[in-house]
Every structure is written in structure tokens, then in C-alpha cells.
Amino acid sequence: MERLRQILTRIDGRGYKAYKDIQGEYRFPFFTLYIDYVQGDPFASPSRIRVRMDQQRARYDRQWYADEHRRIALEDWVLRQAAREVQSLSFRVQGTGKSGLFAVDRPGQEILPRTAVVVNERYVELRLTVGLPARGRTVLGNKAIQMLCEDLPRLVQRSLPASSFDREKLEERLRLADNQKAIRDYLREKGWIAFVANGSILPRESGVSDRPLRHGRVVPFQSPPTMEVAIEVPHGEPIRGMVIKDGITLIVGGGYHGKSTLLKALERGVYDHIEGDGREYVITDRNAVKVRAEDGRRVEKVNISPFINNLPFGRDTVRFSTDDASGSTSQATNIMESLEMGASCLLIDEDTSATNFMIRDGRMQALVAKGKEPITPFIDKVRQMYEELGVSSVLVLGGSGDYFDVADSVIMMDEYLPRDVTEEAKAIAAAKSNGRKREGGDSFGEVTHRVVLSKGFDPRKGKKEKTDAKGLHTIQFGTTTVDLSALEQLVDVSQTRAIAEMMRLLGRMADGRKTLKQLVDELYGRIEEKGLDVISPYFGQHPGDLALPRKLEVAAAVNRLRTLSVQ
Ligand code: ADP
Ligand code: MG
Secondary structure, eight states: OHHHHHHHHHHTTSBGGGGGGGOEEEEOSSSEEEEEEOOSSTTSSOEEEEEEEEHHHHOOOGGGTSSHHHHHHHHHHHHHHHHHHHHHHTTSSOOSTTTTOEEOOOOOSEEOOBSSEEEOSSEEEEEEEEOOOEETTEEOHHHHHIIIIIIHHHHHHHHSSGGGSOHHHHHHHHHHHHHHHHHHHHHHHHTOOEEEETTOOOOEEETTEEEEOOSSOOOOOOOOGGGEEEEOOSSSSOEEEEEEOSSEEEEEESTTSSHHHHHHHHHHTTSEEOTTSSOTTEEEOTTEEEOOOOTTOOEEEEOOTTTBOOOGGGOOSSSEEESSOOHHHHHHHHHHHHHHTTOSEEEEEGGGSOHHHHOOOHHHHHHSOGGGOOBOOGGGTHHHHHHHHOOEEEEEOSSOGGGGGGOSEEEEEETTEEEEOHHHHHHHHHHSOOOOOOOSOSSOOOOOOOBBOGGGOOOEETTEEOEEESSTTEEEETTEEEEOTTOTTOOOHHHHHHHHHHHHHHHHHOOSSSBHHHHHHHHHHHHHHHOGGGGSTTTTTOOTTOBOOOHHHHHHHHHTOTTOOBO
């Protein structure tokens, strides 16, 4: 630490480039500081540092991190604690541009595996960025000393050692993680899709906030008695709530009665949520995928023939490509690409679906001959998809009772409370013919795996490689922009950053033989072995702002790369 002080004193008043001298490793009384990367000027992306405290000092109980799910919950805990301290220290020192900045990755309502904090048997490490202070382009050495040698040690002391924790709250968080895992394991064992605990708060504060709705009247979730189960958990009483089994589940009900809100909660249930979120015990199979219409997207040689045939001008639907998909062809594509990646369940909302993809009623069948209609609607495929491929569906549908014929269970949302109306719906279906003929043949059709080619991935912009997230739903990949706004289960910009890095790697791994699924599986194999750091070009130093996405979203991003090329 003294050496760092000396360098900073020496370079005080010099040009900003002199800061490069502080790159390196420094022993502080309670931790080690690694200055991995020093920014080129006060406006450039900030400098990257790590602080590492040995377990002899940090004194974490081994039980806090021995199991993976606990370790992830603990790392998230440490990060949130550090984020609060960072907030209060940032910009206490002032100067030009980013001078005085302290920043760490900022988690939302989900608990995700991240690179910002690493806990293991030897140490706990926090990765930050700092804005090294300057006036104009002149080094403010004394202010840098305040930041790195005074404020930073305080931040470390207040957020890393176990003695800085509210242990009771941490233990509670870890018990929650155990219970969430137990419910996930239970669902997997049974082959079921989702669980929504009684008392869950599903609605969110607003369309732009993911926090729970608090003001006004909030109706806590309550399972219909016929759909209720009690799941044994390691801590506390068994947790009771509604289970959605495999098969085809409809969510019906009047407009504004909470259908979409329930489906959204199920979409997010693929991740674990923090205490106080209201969705702590809304758990959905990890491989459930929200699919929607996405007109305008590009499609590269996807086999959509299970849904679409006989396009005008004899266009191929076994290898369907377009630069501008329609509502129905985009929705068919999104489904087929999800099946390619091994989706377990499709989550579909009428609000974001193409009507002609979802349904074609008896009268329309009578008017427009099958030969003139390229689309086999989802209603005629949904059972085959379940029976032949084992892929379930949860569908929000307020507008079409034709689905009663194909559903295993029907949930009606009634003033925000679910009712089991399966029997009534079946009785109506039996009593009233809808006059429609089944379409779509005897079997679902083939899910075709595609071999992706490296030539479609060009991360260069000018002479340099440039791949980065521009917000949650956009990736800049070389000179092309990838639009991810249809990926509703992408929840954190750090996941988007990770996907940008992964796409770069996938482009290198593509060898003209491996399918997209094989490539993504292989990449995740490496991550499992070496940790998420491995995808970063700063491996071994500081990739402090990445969070793990699902394989499904990674593949979905690749599929939306407009230059993608498939054999
Ligand atoms: P639908 O899809 O049935 O038309 P939504 O799910 O969009 O209805 O919900 C309509 C409104 O009701 C939304 O503003 C939502 O936040 C609110 N809402 C949903 N569930 C609840 C609930 N349990 N308690 C209070 N408000 C809710
Ligand atoms: Mg709705």
C-alpha cells in the first residue's frame, strides 16, 4: 500500500497516461488489491480493479458456500452489500469525466451466477471499476490516494468480512436458496412445469419496474384446492401452492383479470428471486421458454414445416430463410428454434401472438380451403408436440374456446384469483361442437438441427474486434446490431454482455460440423469447468460485470444475428 502511495505521489500533476504505472498487485493490511487495467483518459471506460480477502480474514462458514446454489446466493449477497457501500463512496472525490467513480455490477430481483464476486475456500474477491481522478488530463495523485488507500479499504472492511454481515439475514437468504432448490428438484423429479406458492405477490410495481406492486389493492396468490400441493422443504413447514403439471395448460379469464401477470411470473420463475420479491416461491422449469410473434426478424434456414407449408411461389419451409419474417412465420421459427435447443415447455400469451398462428376456426376453414392456407395453427400441433416430443405448453387465451378440446387443464383468472375450470371447459367442449376439422397430419414433424458456419460471425469493426451489449436488448457485434427485444426471459444487462462475449467465442468454435446446440453445450461445458470468467477476454484479470444467461437465450441471440450462416 505504501508503494502505491509513493507512485501516486510521484505522478501527481503529470499527464493522465502516467496512471499506467500503478497497474499491478498491492498488499494492503487486510486484503490484496489488483489493478488490472488502467483507463487511458478520464472519459474512457473506467479502470478495473479487484480486491481479494483471504478466508483467514473473511471467515466465511464453509456451509455458506459448499453447495453451488448456496455459493451463488452468497456471492449475490456480498455483491449487494458491496453495492450499497460503493453507492455512498462514489464521486466523493471529484474531477473531470469519470473521476471519483466507484462501481460494481448491479443485480435486480433475480439471483444469477455472476463474475462480480468470487467466493471459494481460499478467498473472497470483489471486482470493481474506478474512475481515476484528474483535473482535465492532469493526474490528481492525492485524490487517487484518498480513493484507493482510504475509501477503498473502508469499502472492503464494510462489505467483505463475515463480521460485516447481518448473519441472521444471510442465514435466512441461504435457507431460502435451499428451499427454492428443493422445489425445483421436486418439479424435475415429477416432470412438472411450475409451482406458484400461496401468498405469492405476482403483479409488479409498473411496466418499467420489476419490484412488487405495493400500493393499492394487491391480491396474493391462492391455489384452487384441486391444483394444490404441499412440497416438503428443508426449512420450515411444507410450502403449499398451485402446481402446473406437464401437458397443456390454458389460462383463461376476462380482460384485466391477471392472466398475463401470472404468465409473466412463470416466465421469470426460471430464475430464483430475492427475499421480499413476492415471487420467491414461483418456480418454473429452467428450460421453459416464452415464445412470441416477432415480425421483421431474420430467419436462417429453419425447418418450420411442422407449422407452415405451401407458401406462395413454392418457397421452402424446410429450410426457411427470410430477412423479414411475418407474425406467423416468426412465431413458428421461435418455437422451432426453442425445440432445437431442448425447451421443455412453451409459454405463450395471446397478447404477443399472431392470431392466425394460434387459431383457425370452423368458419374460416370452410371459407379458405386448406390448400390456400400455409399455416397449420398451433392448436393442431400442441398435443403432438407434447405426446411425441414431451414438450408442454402453458397458454394465455381469453379469446378462443377451441383450445378446450386439446387442454389438460384450464385455469380461469377471476379478479386475480385462479379457479380450476377444467371440468366445465371439458363439458362445454363436449356439448358444443366448434365445427372445426383437425389439420396438420399424423405427427408433429421433424426438429432439424442446424450446423452454423463461422463465416457468419464477424466481430470486427474496422481493424478492432467490437462486441458489446448496448442495454438489455441490443448487442453490437462488429458492424451488425442484434435485436433481442423479443427475448422476454433475458433479465439483466450483464447477461447480455455475457452473450456478446459468447457469440464471439461461438464464432471461433464453429467448425462447419457442429450444430448450434452442440456448440452452445460445449461452451457451457467449459464454463462449468472453469467458471464464467472463462468467456471474458480479460480472463485471469477482471471480467466483473457478467452474469450467466440460459443456453436458450444464447442460441436465440445467435439466431437473430442478421449475418448468421447455416449449412
Ligand atoms: P389480463 O392479461 O388478464 O388482461 P393482466 O395480467 O395484464 O390482465 O393484469 C391487469 C392489471 O392487473 C395489471 O395492471 C396488473 O398489474 C394488475 N394485477 C395483476 N394481478 C394482480 C393482483 N394479484 N393484485 C392486484 N393487481 C393485479
Ligand atoms: Mg393479457
